[in-house]
Amino acid sequence: MESAYEQCLAHELDLNGIAFKLQQPQPVEYKGFCLDCGYRVDIVVENTLILELKSVEHLKGIHEAQLLTYMKLAGIPTGLLINFNVTQLKAGIRRFVL
Numbered sequence: 001m002e003s004a005y006e007q008c009l010a011h012e013l014d015l016n017g018i019a020f021k022l023q024q025p026q027p028v029e030y031k032g033f034c035l036d037c038g039y040r041v042d043i044v045v046e047n048t049l050i051l052e053l054k055s056v057e058h059l060k061g062i063h064e065a066q067l068l069t070y071m072k073l074a075g076i077p078t079g080l081l082i083n084f085n086v087t088q089l090k091a092g093i094r095r096f097v098l
Contacts, residue, residue, distance in 0.1 A: 001084070001085075002042075002054060002055050005084045006022065006042055018045060018046065019045070019046045019047075020043055020045045021043070022043055024043075024074075025039070025040055026039040026040065026041050026070055026074055028073060041070045041074065044074070048078065049076065050070050050071055050076050051079070052066060052080070052082070053082050054085070055084045056083060059092075059094065063081055068098070071096065071098055072098065077097055078095070078097050080093055080096075081096065
């Protein structure tokens with residue numbers, strides 16, 4: 001389900017002329033060595049906001065940790081964790097700032 005929501009959100013961003021990148025690879029730099037750990041950020045909006053999309057019964061600490069890790073690695077201080085499995089979308093949005 002998350003991939004369908006991702007594509008719909010990407011289409012909305014595109015329709016509104018908002019620059020974004022889907023499934024942006026996020027390498028890890030360790031002691032000057034670049035590691036490709038397979039991290040992929042769902043959506044990066046205008047290089048200033050990370051969107052991590054979920055469709056789960058309840059958001060958990062691991063989901064928050066995942067977003068915060070992506071934010072730190074990318075050097076992007078703002079992120080939204082969005083859970084689409086809610087009655088009203090606004091109840092499924094959590095904002096994080098480093």
